[in-house]
Amino acid sequence: ELLSFKSFSLMLLLLLAVRSLLTLSADANGLTGGMFLPTLAVSALAAALIAHGLIAAGVSQEYYTLIVVLGIVAGMSGIMNMPFTAILFALEALGCTDNLLAVVAAACVSFSALSL
Secondary structure, three states: OHHHHHHHHHHHHHHHHHHHHHHHHHHHOOOOOOOHHHHHHHHHHHHHHHHHHHHHOOOOHHHHHHHHHHHHHHHHHHHOOOHHHHHHHHHHOOOOOOOHHHHHHHHHHHHHHHHO
16 A cells, blocks of 8 residues: 555656646747636645645545635636635535535635735
8 A cells, every 4th residue: 555655646746747837838939828727736746745645644635626626716716816716616617515614715715825
């Protein structure tokens, strides 16, 4: 199980690096493509890495999806400066009605932190 943890973490890290590099190179070359999906992908990958690390540190595995969703919301809210859109996205597309307070808190904290 430890080997699968290391290989999964390495795969997530590699995907995050490749996705970030592709997004930066496309932006540097003037290619259009928007920022919504790249932000969504990078936020999800980074949150998955964090969730994987927290589970290895002892957090229950049932929180994995919630941690990833909160990472997506925080990324959309902070990077794209769209906290209300991030909250609505989590409610509509991701179905996070049970964790509304956590979603709103993640959006507000990331928006506030990156607005300073």
